[in-house]
Amino acid sequence: MYRDEALLREYYSSSPGDITLDDVDVNHLPSHVSIIMDGNGRWAQARGLDRSKGHVAGVDALRETVTTSVRLGLDALSVYAFSTENWRRPQREVDLLMHLFATTLVKELPLFHQENVRLRFLGDLEALPKKTYDVFCQGLDETADHTGMTFALAVNYGSRAEMTRAARLIAQEVSAGALSIDDVDESAIASRLYTAGLPDPELLIRTSGELRLSNYLLWQLAYTEFYVTDMMWPDFDRWEMLRAIRAFQGRNRRFGGVVNQ
Ligand code: FPP
Numbered sequence: 001m002y003r004d005e006a007l008l009r010e011y012y013s014s015s016p017g018d019i020t021l022d023d024v025d026v027n028h029l030p031s032h033v034s035i036i037m038d039g040n041g042r043w044a045q046a047r048g049l050d051r052s053k054g055h056v057a058g059v060d061a062l063r064e065t066v067t068t069s070v071r072l073g074l075d076a077l078s079v080y081a082f083s084t085e086n087w088r089r090p091q092r093e094v095d096l097l098m099h100l101f102a103t104t105l106v107k108e109l110p111l112f113h114q115e116n117v118r119l120r121f122l123g124d125l126e127a128l129p130k131k132t133y134d135v136f137c138q139g140l141d142e143t144a145d146h147t148g149m150t151f152a153l154a155v156n157y158g159s160r161a162e163m164t165r166a167a168r169l170i171a172q173e174v175s176a177g178a179l180s181i182d183d184v185d186e187s188a189i190a191s192r193l194y195t196a197g198l199p200d201p202e203l204l205i206r207t208s209g210e211l212r213l214s215n216y217l218l219w220q221l222a223y224t225e226f227y228v229t230d231m232m233w234p235d236f237d238r239w240e241m242l243r244a245i246r247a248f249q250g251r252n253r254r255f256g257g258v259v260n261q
Contacts, residue, residue, distance in 0.1 A: 001031075001149060003073030011071045016239050024245045030202035032076040033069065033244075034224070036216055037062065039208030039232030046232075052096050057234035059104050063111070066151055068238040070115045072245075076150040076198055078122065080216050084158030098128065101155065102135040109142060116148030122194040123157030124165075150198065157194070159218040166192035195220055203248045205241075207233045225251050 003026070012021040037058060044054030062079065069077040082097060089097075112119060119139045128136070136155075169192045173179035179188070190196065200220045206212075209230040213221065227244040229236075 001073040001075045003071070008071045008073075011068075012238065012242070019239060019242050019246065021242065024242055025249055026072070028249060029072055029074060029245060030225075030248055031074065032078065032199045032201045033074055033203045033205065033241075034078040034080075034201035034217060034221075035065070035236075036080045036204070036206040036214060037233040037236075038206060038210055040234060042208065043232035043234045051093060054232075054234060055097060055100055059100060061234050061236045062104075063108065064237055065241065066108075066111070066117065067115070068241050069151075070117065070149050071238075072241075074149055076152065076201075078152035078154060078195075078198070078201065078217075080154045080157065080214070082123075082155045082157070083215060084123075084156055084161055085215065087156075098132045101153075102132045105135050105139050109139060112139070112143050112146070112151070116146045117143060118146040118148065118150050119143045120150055120152040120198070122152050122154040122162075124161065125156065127156055152195070152198065154194075154216070158215045159213075160215060162193055163189075163219060190219070193219060200224065203227060203244060205229065205244050207231050207236055223253070223255050225253065 005026075008026070009021065040054035040058040041051040042054070043057065044051050047053075065079075066077060081101065086097070087094060111117070121136055121140070125133055125136055166189050170179065170184055170188060174181060174184070195217070198220075200222070201217065201224045204217075204221055204224045205227045207229055209228060211228060225248050227247050229240060229244070231240055
């Protein structure tokens with residue numbers, strides 16, 4: 001993906017001390033980074049604030065992360081914003097999140113236009129409140145022709161539901177005679193997941209120190225490198241992204257085989 005080297009240098013000009021842009025090889029970046037944004041509630045509670053303030057601060061961290069990903073020239077950034085299990089949260093918090101998704105998307109559309117970012121959604125959008133659903137459709141529409149980074153928001157997403165849906169689609173096609181059982185292979189499944197056409201993430205970041213996948217991209221993360229940070233999501237910034245990439249570049253990726261013998 002296109003990268004403006006001068007803009008990137010300027011973006012990373014004031015180092016916090018432990019890391020600089022020169023600590024990563026910008027020619028070998030992961031093409032798709034995915035993030036489980038966790039810890040908004042705890043970030044707020046630690047400051048004596050309502051959990052909702054943590055989600056609002058989380059939006060700022062997400063805006064910076066989109067910009068960082070564009071500056072670095074990633075092909076894709078995906079984030080887990082709302083799971084199929086998150087409906088179990090208090091109704092007030094669910095309402096606030098749905099409202100925040102809608103208002104943020106409208107507010108950030110100019111950024112997506114300016115940075116040529118193409119939006120995608122992972123998950124079952126039909127179950128969302130109408131306002132949120134409509135704004136998401138508008139976002140999809142307005143960015144469909146953009147050719148820069150893909151930004152995929154997982155909303156009402158659950159990996160098991162996604163795979164169950166793919167199995168049903170395949171079963172329907174087989175029973176209608178449109179697909180032969182011999183053609184049901186890994187690519188037939190991958191092309192019926194919400195992520196169809198996106199490369200698998202090479203790096204998964206999870207904030208707030210939890211060591212769980214939480215029903216996120218179980219198929220797509222088969223060979224992904226993980227980076228878990230104790231940082232709460234609202235504190236995540238361009239520098240933590242760089243630390244994650246530095247850790248990723250220090251790994252020896254074998255994909256089940258043997259390298260460097
Ligand atoms: C986790 O914190 C975060 C979420 C439930 C997702 C919400 C994400 C945002 C509001 C930022 C992105 C916004 C948009 C517009 C996509 P948590 O509530 O699970 O924190 P906790 O584990 O400390 O309770």
